[in-house]
Amino acid sequence: MHTNTLSNPQSVDVPSIPTCSNLDFTILFAAVEAGEIDLEQAADTLLKATDAIGKESGIYTEAQLNRKMRLEQDRALVMPEDGLPDEVSDYLFESCLDDLIDVSRLTSIQEICFRLHLGGFDCRSISKALGRSHKSVATYLREARRKLQAACEEGIYAGWYEVYLSEVRRSRKIN
Numbered sequence: 001m002h003t004n005t006l007s008n009p010q011s012v013d014v015p016s017i018p019t020c021s022n023l024d025f026t027i028l029f030a031a032v033e034a035g036e037i038d039l040e041q042a043a044d045t046l047l048k049a050t051d052a053i054g055k056e057s058g059i060y061t062e063a064q065l066n067r068k069m070r071l072e073q074d075r076a077l078v079m080p081e082d083g084l085p086d087e088v089s090d091y092l093f094e095s096c097l098d099d100l101i102d103v104s105r106l107t108s109i110q111e112i113c114f115r116l117h118l119g120g121f122d123c124r125s126i127s128k129a130l131g132r133s134h135k136s137v138a139t140y141l142r143e144a145r146r147k148l149q150a151a152c153e154e155g156i157y158a159g160w161y162e163v164y165l166s167e168v169r170r171s172r173k174i175n
Contacts, residue, residue: 104151110144113137118168 032042044061060068084092097118101111109130116126127137152162 100148100151104144104147106144106147110140110147113140114144114148117141120168 028042028045031037032039040062047059047061101114106114112130113126116129121129123134123137123141126132126141127134130137132140149162
């Protein structure tokens, strides 16, 4: 009678066990109790011995299942939470921003200051870039904010500006 020695978990010769009758269950259970092999390996050994494992049965060993999941992840599409690619989200944001600026009737200098402000520049940086005083840039931004808030309250983008600015300010605090 053939007996399997399970002193080393890696030395379990599972493919050589063709049928359930050749497997000595007492040795397998003793090895699990002694901690020589884990319960997952013992279950895989039993399933292979009874020919209950494989594609036909839909039952996989842990290694087969990990490989299958890894291959599926490689083929799976990664979708952002909103379901849109970043390029589409950026385009939609820019088009909404352009529409809001058009509706609010900002002057060109107010629009430039506003876009730089949305880009993360503070008043001092904008004043250096435009060659204007800090106070004039602050005034441009204050007027742009007033016009944009009025456009939001009246138009289809009601509340959008406040939400966006709160998110921009929040993200700066996190960084």
